[in-house]
Amino acid sequence: MRSPKDFFAPLAVGAPEPVRQIPALPSRMIHFFDPSNEKMVAKAPDLAKKVDVLLGNLEDAVKADRKEAAREGLVKVAKENDFGSTQLWTRVNSLDSPWVLDDLITLVTEIGDKLDVIMVPKVEGAQDIHYVDRLLAQLEARAGLRKPLLVHAILETASGVANVEEIAGASPRMQGISLGPADLAASRRMKTTRVGGGHPGYLVRTDPVGDDLTEGRTTYQQDLWHYTVARMVDACVLHGILPYYGPFGDIRDVVACEDQFRNAFLLGCVGAWSLHPVQIDIAKKVFSPAPEDVAWARKVIAAMGDGTGAVMIDGKMQDDASVKQCRVVAELADALAAGDPELAEAYDAATKEALA
Ligand SMILES: CC(=O)SCCNC(=O)CCNC(=O)[C@H](O)C(C)(C)COP(=O)(O)OP(=O)(O)OC[C@H]1O[C@@H](n2cnc3c(N)ncnc32)[C@H](O)[C@@H]1OP(=O)(O)O
Numbered sequence: 001m002r003s004p005k006d007f008f009a010p011l012a013v014g015a016p017e018p019v020r021q022i023p024a025l026p027s028r029m030i031h032f033f034d035p036s037n038e039k040m041v042a043k044a045p046d047l048a049k050k051v052d053v054l055l056g057n058l059e060d061a062v063k064a065d066r067k068e069a070a071r072e073g074l075v076k077v078a079k080e081n082d083f084g085s086t087q088l089w090t091r092v093n094s095l096d097s098p099w100v101l102d103d104l105i106t107l108v109t110e111i112g113d114k115l116d117v118i119m120v121p122k123v124e125g126a127q128d129i130h131y132v133d134r135l136l137a138q139l140e141a142r143a144g145l146r147k148p149l150l151v152h153a154i155l156e157t158a159s160g161v162a163n164v165e166e167i168a169g170a171s172p173r174m175q176g177i178s179l180g181p182a183d184l185a186a187s188r189r190m191k192t193t194r195v196g197g198g199h200p201g202y203l204v205r206t207d208p209v210g211d212d213l214t215e216g217r218t219t220y221q222q223d224l225w226h227y228t229v230a231r232m233v234d235a236c237v238l239h240g241i242l243p244y245y246g247p248f249g250d251i252r253d254v255v256a257c258e259d260q261f262r263n264a265f266l267l268g269c270v271g272a273w274s275l276h277p278v279q280i281d282i283a284k285k286v287f288s289p290a291p292e293d294v295a296w297a298r299k300v301i302a303a304m305g306d307g308t309g310a311v312m313i314d315g316k317m318q319d320d321a322s323v324k325q326c327r328v329v330a331e332l333a334d335a336l337a338a339g340d341p342e343l344a345e346a347y348d349a350a351t352k353e354a355l356a
Protein backbone atom coordinates (compact mmCIF):
# COMPACT_ATOMS: atom_id res chain seq x y z
CA MET A 1 0.00 0.00 0.00
CA ARG A 2 1.23 3.49 -0.83
CA SER A 3 1.98 5.90 1.98
CA PRO A 4 -0.80 8.48 2.44
CA LYS A 5 1.88 11.11 1.67
CA ASP A 6 2.30 9.68 -1.83
CA PHE A 7 -1.36 9.08 -2.56
CA PHE A 8 -1.67 12.10 -4.86
CA ALA A 9 1.70 11.73 -6.58
CA PRO A 10 1.49 10.90 -10.34
CA LEU A 11 2.36 7.24 -11.01
CA ALA A 12 4.50 7.98 -14.06
CA VAL A 13 6.92 10.76 -14.94
CA GLY A 14 5.02 13.31 -17.01
CA ALA A 15 1.55 12.04 -16.10
CA PRO A 16 -1.00 14.69 -15.05
CA GLU A 17 -1.55 15.45 -11.36
CA PRO A 18 -4.35 13.29 -9.91
CA VAL A 19 -7.52 15.18 -8.96
CA ARG A 20 -8.09 15.87 -5.27
CA GLN A 21 -11.86 15.98 -5.50
CA ILE A 22 -14.19 14.04 -7.78
CA PRO A 23 -16.30 16.51 -9.77
CA ALA A 24 -20.00 16.15 -8.90
CA LEU A 25 -21.13 16.51 -12.51
CA PRO A 26 -24.68 15.42 -13.38
CA SER A 27 -24.63 11.70 -14.20
CA ARG A 28 -28.25 10.67 -13.71
CA MET A 29 -28.07 8.26 -16.63
CA ILE A 30 -25.04 6.53 -18.08
CA HIS A 31 -26.31 5.66 -21.54
CA PHE A 32 -24.75 2.52 -23.01
CA PHE A 33 -24.25 2.07 -26.73
CA ASP A 34 -22.31 -0.47 -28.79
CA PRO A 35 -19.84 1.48 -30.97
CA SER A 36 -19.73 -1.42 -33.45
CA ASN A 37 -23.48 -1.09 -34.08
CA GLU A 38 -24.05 1.36 -36.91
CA LYS A 39 -27.64 2.11 -35.92
CA MET A 40 -26.62 3.00 -32.37
CA VAL A 41 -23.66 5.05 -33.55
CA ALA A 42 -25.94 7.04 -35.86
CA LYS A 43 -28.16 7.88 -32.87
CA ALA A 44 -25.26 8.86 -30.56
CA PRO A 45 -25.06 12.60 -31.43
CA ASP A 46 -28.79 13.10 -30.81
CA LEU A 47 -28.80 10.96 -27.69
CA ALA A 48 -25.83 12.93 -26.37
CA LYS A 49 -28.08 16.01 -26.19
CA LYS A 50 -30.48 14.12 -23.88
CA VAL A 51 -28.13 12.29 -21.54
CA ASP A 52 -25.62 13.25 -18.88
CA VAL A 53 -23.17 10.48 -19.83
CA LEU A 54 -22.73 8.63 -23.10
CA LEU A 55 -20.79 5.38 -22.70
CA GLY A 56 -19.19 3.40 -25.50
CA ASN A 57 -19.37 -0.18 -24.29
CA LEU A 58 -16.63 -2.59 -25.32
CA GLU A 59 -17.32 -5.43 -22.83
CA ASP A 60 -20.28 -7.78 -22.36
CA ALA A 61 -23.08 -7.35 -24.95
CA VAL A 62 -20.45 -6.81 -27.67
CA LYS A 63 -19.81 -10.05 -29.54
CA ALA A 64 -16.27 -11.45 -29.39
CA ASP A 65 -15.77 -11.00 -33.12
CA ARG A 66 -16.90 -7.33 -32.88
CA LYS A 67 -14.49 -6.26 -30.10
CA GLU A 68 -12.04 -4.57 -32.44
CA ALA A 69 -14.82 -2.95 -34.46
CA ALA A 70 -16.30 -1.58 -31.22
CA ARG A 71 -12.94 -0.14 -30.11
CA GLU A 72 -12.33 1.47 -33.49
CA GLY A 73 -15.94 2.64 -33.63
CA LEU A 74 -15.57 4.45 -30.32
CA VAL A 75 -12.38 6.15 -31.49
CA LYS A 76 -14.23 7.37 -34.58
CA VAL A 77 -17.28 8.56 -32.63
CA ALA A 78 -15.07 10.51 -30.22
CA LYS A 79 -12.96 12.08 -32.97
CA GLU A 80 -15.89 13.08 -35.14
CA ASN A 81 -18.15 14.57 -32.45
CA ASP A 82 -18.04 17.28 -29.84
CA PHE A 83 -20.53 16.28 -27.17
CA GLY A 84 -20.30 19.57 -25.29
CA SER A 85 -21.07 19.20 -21.60
CA THR A 86 -22.16 15.56 -22.00
CA GLN A 87 -19.46 13.31 -20.60
CA LEU A 88 -18.00 10.53 -22.72
CA TRP A 89 -17.16 7.33 -20.85
CA THR A 90 -16.17 3.85 -21.93
CA ARG A 91 -16.45 0.38 -20.42
CA VAL A 92 -13.33 -1.58 -21.35
CA ASN A 93 -13.10 -5.35 -21.36
CA SER A 94 -12.34 -7.17 -18.13
CA LEU A 95 -8.77 -7.36 -16.86
CA ASP A 96 -8.57 -11.12 -17.51
CA SER A 97 -9.62 -10.76 -21.15
CA PRO A 98 -7.38 -10.75 -24.25
CA TRP A 99 -8.78 -7.35 -25.30
CA VAL A 100 -8.31 -4.99 -22.37
CA LEU A 101 -4.66 -4.09 -22.95
CA ASP A 102 -5.38 -2.95 -26.49
CA ASP A 103 -8.55 -1.21 -25.30
CA LEU A 104 -6.57 0.93 -22.85
CA ILE A 105 -3.59 1.58 -25.12
CA THR A 106 -5.76 2.55 -28.10
CA LEU A 107 -8.31 4.64 -26.24
CA VAL A 108 -5.88 6.63 -24.11
CA THR A 109 -3.54 7.22 -27.03
CA GLU A 110 -6.18 8.10 -29.60
CA ILE A 111 -8.97 9.78 -27.61
CA GLY A 112 -7.60 10.21 -24.08
CA ASP A 113 -8.36 13.94 -24.30
CA LYS A 114 -12.03 13.25 -25.14
CA LEU A 115 -12.75 10.58 -22.53
CA ASP A 116 -13.75 11.43 -18.98
CA VAL A 117 -14.09 8.09 -17.22
CA ILE A 118 -13.01 4.50 -17.87
CA MET A 119 -15.32 1.90 -16.40
CA VAL A 120 -13.53 -1.27 -15.31
CA PRO A 121 -15.67 -4.42 -15.02
CA LYS A 122 -15.41 -7.33 -12.58
CA VAL A 123 -13.14 -5.53 -10.12
CA GLU A 124 -12.17 -7.97 -7.37
CA GLY A 125 -10.03 -5.84 -5.10
CA ALA A 126 -7.70 -2.83 -4.86
CA GLN A 127 -5.04 -4.71 -6.86
CA ASP A 128 -7.17 -4.40 -10.02
CA ILE A 129 -7.45 -0.63 -9.60
CA HIS A 130 -3.71 -0.33 -8.87
CA TYR A 131 -2.92 -2.15 -12.13
CA VAL A 132 -5.14 0.18 -14.18
CA ASP A 133 -3.93 3.23 -12.25
CA ARG A 134 -0.26 2.73 -13.13
CA LEU A 135 -0.95 1.75 -16.72
CA LEU A 136 -3.13 4.82 -17.26
CA ALA A 137 -0.41 7.06 -15.83
CA GLN A 138 2.14 5.61 -18.26
CA LEU A 139 -0.21 6.00 -21.21
CA GLU A 140 -1.27 9.53 -20.21
CA ALA A 141 2.38 10.58 -19.94
CA ARG A 142 3.16 9.12 -23.35
CA ALA A 143 0.12 10.79 -24.93
CA GLY A 144 0.92 14.14 -23.27
CA LEU A 145 -2.50 14.37 -21.61
CA ARG A 146 -3.08 17.32 -19.27
CA LYS A 147 -6.14 15.94 -17.45
CA PRO A 148 -6.13 12.56 -15.66
CA LEU A 149 -8.66 9.95 -16.71
CA LEU A 150 -10.95 8.82 -13.92
CA VAL A 151 -11.83 5.22 -13.13
CA HIS A 152 -15.22 3.71 -12.33
CA ALA A 153 -15.47 0.15 -10.94
CA ILE A 154 -18.35 -2.26 -11.47
CA LEU A 155 -19.29 -4.13 -8.31
CA GLU A 156 -20.13 -7.51 -9.77
CA THR A 157 -18.16 -10.21 -7.98
CA ALA A 158 -18.58 -11.55 -4.46
CA SER A 159 -14.93 -10.71 -3.88
CA GLY A 160 -15.52 -7.15 -5.09
CA VAL A 161 -18.34 -6.69 -2.59
CA ALA A 162 -16.18 -8.10 0.23
CA ASN A 163 -13.48 -5.56 -0.73
CA VAL A 164 -15.68 -2.65 -1.74
CA GLU A 165 -14.22 -0.18 0.76
CA GLU A 166 -10.63 -0.77 -0.38
CA ILE A 167 -11.72 -0.58 -4.03
CA ALA A 168 -13.42 2.78 -3.45
CA GLY A 169 -10.24 4.17 -1.86
CA ALA A 170 -7.66 2.49 -4.08
CA SER A 171 -6.73 5.53 -6.18
CA PRO A 172 -7.45 9.26 -6.49
CA ARG A 173 -8.78 8.34 -9.96
CA MET A 174 -11.72 6.47 -8.45
CA GLN A 175 -14.80 8.38 -9.64
CA GLY A 176 -17.53 5.95 -8.64
CA ILE A 177 -18.92 2.44 -8.46
CA SER A 178 -21.92 0.84 -10.18
CA LEU A 179 -23.82 -2.24 -9.08
CA GLY A 180 -23.51 -5.03 -11.66
CA PRO A 181 -26.42 -7.28 -10.68
CA ALA A 182 -26.09 -9.85 -13.49
CA ASP A 183 -22.46 -10.87 -13.02
CA LEU A 184 -22.81 -10.43 -9.26
CA ALA A 185 -25.75 -12.84 -9.16
CA ALA A 186 -23.70 -15.39 -11.13
CA SER A 187 -20.62 -14.87 -8.97
CA ARG A 188 -22.61 -15.37 -5.77
CA ARG A 189 -24.51 -18.31 -7.21
CA MET A 190 -27.77 -16.47 -6.59
CA LYS A 191 -30.70 -18.20 -8.30
CA THR A 192 -32.15 -15.28 -10.21
CA THR A 193 -31.76 -15.15 -13.98
CA ARG A 194 -32.93 -11.51 -14.21
CA VAL A 195 -30.65 -8.54 -14.96
CA GLY A 196 -31.36 -6.46 -11.85
CA GLY A 197 -34.76 -5.83 -10.35
CA GLY A 198 -36.70 -7.88 -7.83
CA HIS A 199 -37.82 -11.50 -7.78
CA PRO A 200 -41.30 -12.67 -6.73
CA GLY A 201 -39.78 -15.55 -4.76
CA TYR A 202 -37.75 -13.27 -2.46
CA LEU A 203 -40.38 -12.30 0.08
CA VAL A 204 -41.58 -12.19 3.66
CA ARG A 205 -45.03 -13.39 4.79
CA THR A 206 -47.28 -12.30 7.64
CA ASP A 207 -47.94 -14.77 10.48
CA PRO A 208 -50.71 -17.37 10.13
CA VAL A 209 -54.09 -16.67 11.69
CA GLY A 210 -55.02 -19.77 13.71
CA ASP A 211 -54.15 -23.15 12.22
CA ASP A 212 -54.56 -22.23 8.57
CA LEU A 213 -51.08 -21.76 7.11
CA THR A 214 -52.23 -20.79 3.65
CA GLU A 215 -55.17 -18.36 3.77
CA GLY A 216 -55.07 -14.67 4.67
CA ARG A 217 -51.31 -14.28 4.82
CA THR A 218 -50.03 -11.28 2.95
CA THR A 219 -46.61 -11.50 1.29
CA TYR A 220 -44.29 -8.61 0.57
CA GLN A 221 -41.61 -8.84 -2.09
CA GLN A 222 -38.17 -7.76 -0.85
CA ASP A 223 -35.34 -6.06 -2.71
CA LEU A 224 -32.57 -8.53 -3.61
CA TRP A 225 -30.10 -5.67 -4.03
CA HIS A 226 -30.74 -3.65 -0.91
CA TYR A 227 -27.73 -4.92 1.06
CA THR A 228 -25.26 -4.48 -1.78
CA VAL A 229 -26.48 -1.03 -2.82
CA ALA A 230 -26.42 0.21 0.78
CA ARG A 231 -22.91 -1.17 1.31
CA MET A 232 -21.73 0.36 -1.96
CA VAL A 233 -23.17 3.76 -1.03
CA ASP A 234 -21.35 3.75 2.33
CA ALA A 235 -18.05 2.74 0.71
CA CYS A 236 -18.40 5.50 -1.87
CA VAL A 237 -19.27 8.20 0.65
CA LEU A 238 -16.36 7.09 2.85
CA HIS A 239 -13.99 7.81 -0.03
CA GLY A 240 -15.70 10.81 -1.62
CA ILE A 241 -16.78 9.03 -4.81
CA LEU A 242 -20.18 8.47 -6.44
CA PRO A 243 -22.48 5.41 -6.25
CA TYR A 244 -24.73 4.25 -9.12
CA TYR A 245 -27.36 1.60 -9.63
CA GLY A 246 -26.42 -0.34 -12.79
CA PRO A 247 -28.63 -1.92 -15.46
CA PHE A 248 -32.30 -2.93 -15.41
CA GLY A 249 -32.63 -5.59 -18.08
CA ASP A 250 -36.41 -5.80 -18.48
CA ILE A 251 -36.60 -2.98 -21.01
CA ARG A 252 -40.36 -3.44 -21.51
CA ASP A 253 -41.15 -3.07 -17.79
CA VAL A 254 -40.68 0.67 -17.48
CA VAL A 255 -42.68 0.71 -14.24
CA ALA A 256 -40.46 -1.70 -12.30
CA CYS A 257 -37.40 0.00 -13.78
CA GLU A 258 -38.56 3.30 -12.29
CA ASP A 259 -39.12 1.59 -8.91
CA GLN A 260 -35.65 0.04 -8.89
CA PHE A 261 -34.01 3.31 -9.89
CA ARG A 262 -35.98 5.20 -7.21
CA ASN A 263 -34.94 2.76 -4.49
CA ALA A 264 -31.33 3.42 -5.47
CA PHE A 265 -31.90 7.20 -5.56
CA LEU A 266 -33.46 7.17 -2.10
CA LEU A 267 -30.55 5.11 -0.74
CA GLY A 268 -27.98 7.62 -2.05
CA CYS A 269 -27.15 6.69 -5.64
CA VAL A 270 -26.67 9.56 -8.10
CA GLY A 271 -27.63 7.72 -11.29
CA ALA A 272 -28.24 4.45 -13.13
CA TRP A 273 -27.49 2.94 -16.52
CA SER A 274 -29.82 3.30 -19.49
CA LEU A 275 -29.51 0.34 -21.84
CA HIS A 276 -32.22 1.46 -24.23
CA PRO A 277 -33.44 4.97 -25.19
CA VAL A 278 -36.71 4.30 -23.31
CA GLN A 279 -34.81 4.24 -19.99
CA ILE A 280 -33.25 7.69 -20.42
CA ASP A 281 -36.28 9.68 -19.33
CA ILE A 282 -36.95 7.29 -16.46
CA ALA A 283 -33.48 7.94 -15.04
CA LYS A 284 -33.81 11.69 -15.62
CA LYS A 285 -37.12 11.79 -13.77
CA VAL A 286 -36.00 9.62 -10.86
CA PHE A 287 -32.53 11.07 -10.26
CA SER A 288 -33.72 14.70 -10.42
CA PRO A 289 -35.39 15.49 -7.08
CA ALA A 290 -39.14 16.08 -7.39
CA PRO A 291 -40.15 19.79 -7.42
CA GLU A 292 -42.27 19.37 -4.26
CA ASP A 293 -39.32 17.82 -2.40
CA VAL A 294 -37.06 20.66 -3.50
CA ALA A 295 -39.66 23.22 -2.41
CA TRP A 296 -39.93 21.57 1.00
CA ALA A 297 -36.14 21.43 1.39
CA ARG A 298 -35.80 25.11 0.52
CA LYS A 299 -38.60 26.00 2.92
CA VAL A 300 -36.91 24.17 5.80
CA ILE A 301 -33.53 25.74 4.99
CA ALA A 302 -35.09 29.21 4.93
CA ALA A 303 -36.91 28.62 8.23
CA MET A 304 -33.83 27.18 9.97
CA GLY A 305 -31.77 30.38 9.58
CA ASP A 306 -28.25 29.55 10.81
CA GLY A 307 -29.12 25.83 10.73
CA THR A 308 -29.22 25.28 14.51
CA GLY A 309 -32.04 24.72 16.98
CA ALA A 310 -35.48 23.16 16.53
CA VAL A 311 -38.59 24.50 14.82
CA MET A 312 -41.95 23.09 13.80
CA ILE A 313 -42.92 23.36 10.12
CA ASP A 314 -46.31 22.04 9.00
CA GLY A 315 -46.43 19.82 12.09
CA LYS A 316 -42.98 18.33 11.54
CA MET A 317 -39.96 18.87 13.79
CA GLN A 318 -36.87 20.28 12.04
CA ASP A 319 -33.41 20.64 13.56
CA ASP A 320 -29.68 20.72 12.76
CA ALA A 321 -29.80 17.20 11.29
CA SER A 322 -32.93 17.52 9.19
CA VAL A 323 -31.68 20.77 7.65
CA LYS A 324 -28.62 18.83 6.47
CA GLN A 325 -30.93 16.30 4.78
CA CYS A 326 -32.71 19.21 3.13
CA ARG A 327 -29.40 20.69 1.94
CA VAL A 328 -28.58 17.41 0.15
CA VAL A 329 -31.78 17.71 -1.87
CA ALA A 330 -31.55 21.48 -2.42
CA GLU A 331 -27.89 21.37 -3.49
CA LEU A 332 -28.55 18.55 -5.96
CA ALA A 333 -31.51 20.49 -7.34
CA ASP A 334 -29.40 23.65 -7.75
CA ALA A 335 -26.63 21.72 -9.53
CA LEU A 336 -29.06 20.09 -11.96
CA ALA A 337 -31.08 23.27 -12.49
CA ALA A 338 -27.91 25.15 -13.46
CA GLY A 339 -27.80 23.14 -16.70
CA ASP A 340 -31.53 22.71 -17.25
CA PRO A 341 -33.76 25.83 -17.47
CA GLU A 342 -36.96 23.73 -17.51
CA LEU A 343 -36.03 22.00 -14.26
CA ALA A 344 -34.98 25.35 -12.76
CA GLU A 345 -38.40 26.79 -13.58
CA ALA A 346 -40.23 23.78 -12.10
CA TYR A 347 -38.19 24.04 -8.88
CA ASP A 348 -38.73 27.80 -8.58
CA ALA A 349 -42.47 27.54 -9.25
CA ALA A 350 -42.91 24.81 -6.60
CA THR A 351 -40.82 26.80 -4.10
CA LYS A 352 -42.86 29.96 -4.67
CA GLU A 353 -46.04 28.02 -3.99
CA ALA A 354 -44.61 26.37 -0.85
CA LEU A 355 -43.40 29.68 0.57
CA ALA A 356 -46.63 31.59 -0.26
C1 LIG B 1 -25.37 -6.78 -17.72
C2 LIG B 1 -24.69 -5.69 -18.51
O1 LIG B 1 -23.53 -5.69 -18.72
S1 LIG B 1 -25.71 -4.41 -19.05
C3 LIG B 1 -24.71 -3.51 -20.18
C4 LIG B 1 -24.47 -4.22 -21.48
N1 LIG B 1 -25.64 -4.25 -22.32
C5 LIG B 1 -25.87 -3.27 -23.22
O2 LIG B 1 -25.08 -2.35 -23.37
C6 LIG B 1 -27.13 -3.39 -24.03
C7 LIG B 1 -27.41 -2.10 -24.80
N2 LIG B 1 -28.69 -2.17 -25.45
C8 LIG B 1 -28.91 -2.96 -26.51
O3 LIG B 1 -28.02 -3.63 -27.00
C9 LIG B 1 -30.29 -2.91 -27.12
O4 LIG B 1 -31.04 -1.88 -26.55
C10 LIG B 1 -31.10 -4.22 -26.96
C11 LIG B 1 -30.37 -5.42 -27.59
C12 LIG B 1 -31.37 -4.53 -25.51
C13 LIG B 1 -32.44 -4.03 -27.65
O5 LIG B 1 -32.17 -3.57 -28.96
P1 LIG B 1 -33.31 -3.63 -30.09
O6 LIG B 1 -33.87 -5.01 -30.15
O7 LIG B 1 -32.75 -3.05 -31.33
O8 LIG B 1 -34.41 -2.68 -29.45
P2 LIG B 1 -35.47 -1.81 -30.19
O9 LIG B 1 -35.95 -2.49 -31.45
O10 LIG B 1 -36.53 -1.45 -29.19
O11 LIG B 1 -34.67 -0.49 -30.57
C14 LIG B 1 -35.29 0.62 -31.12
C15 LIG B 1 -34.24 1.49 -31.77
O12 LIG B 1 -33.39 2.01 -30.74
C16 LIG B 1 -32.04 1.67 -31.03
N3 LIG B 1 -31.37 1.38 -29.77
C17 LIG B 1 -31.62 0.36 -28.92
N4 LIG B 1 -30.80 0.43 -27.86
C18 LIG B 1 -30.02 1.51 -28.04
C19 LIG B 1 -28.98 2.09 -27.29
N5 LIG B 1 -28.57 1.56 -26.13
N6 LIG B 1 -28.41 3.22 -27.77
C20 LIG B 1 -28.80 3.75 -28.95
N7 LIG B 1 -29.76 3.24 -29.72
C21 LIG B 1 -30.38 2.12 -29.26
C22 LIG B 1 -32.11 0.44 -31.93
O13 LIG B 1 -30.95 0.34 -32.72
C23 LIG B 1 -33.35 0.73 -32.75
O14 LIG B 1 -33.00 1.60 -33.78
P3 LIG B 1 -33.87 1.69 -35.15
O15 LIG B 1 -35.20 2.25 -34.75
O16 LIG B 1 -33.10 2.63 -36.00
O17 LIG B 1 -33.98 0.29 -35.68
Ligand SMILES: CC(=O)C(=O)O
Binding pocket: 060, 121, 154, 156, 179, 180, 181, 182, 183, 184, 246, 247
Ligand atom coordinates in the same frame (compact mmCIF):
# COMPACT_ATOMS: atom_id res chain seq x y z
C1 LIG C 1 -23.69 -4.33 -15.00
C2 LIG C 1 -23.07 -5.59 -15.30
O1 LIG C 1 -22.07 -5.64 -15.96
C3 LIG C 1 -23.68 -6.77 -14.75
O2 LIG C 1 -24.77 -6.65 -14.16
O3 LIG C 1 -23.08 -7.83 -14.90
Ligand SMILES: [Mg+2]
Binding pocket: 060, 121, 156, 180, 182, 183
Ligand atom coordinates in the same frame (compact mmCIF):
# COMPACT_ATOMS: atom_id res chain seq x y z
MG1 LIG D 1 -21.19 -7.53 -15.89
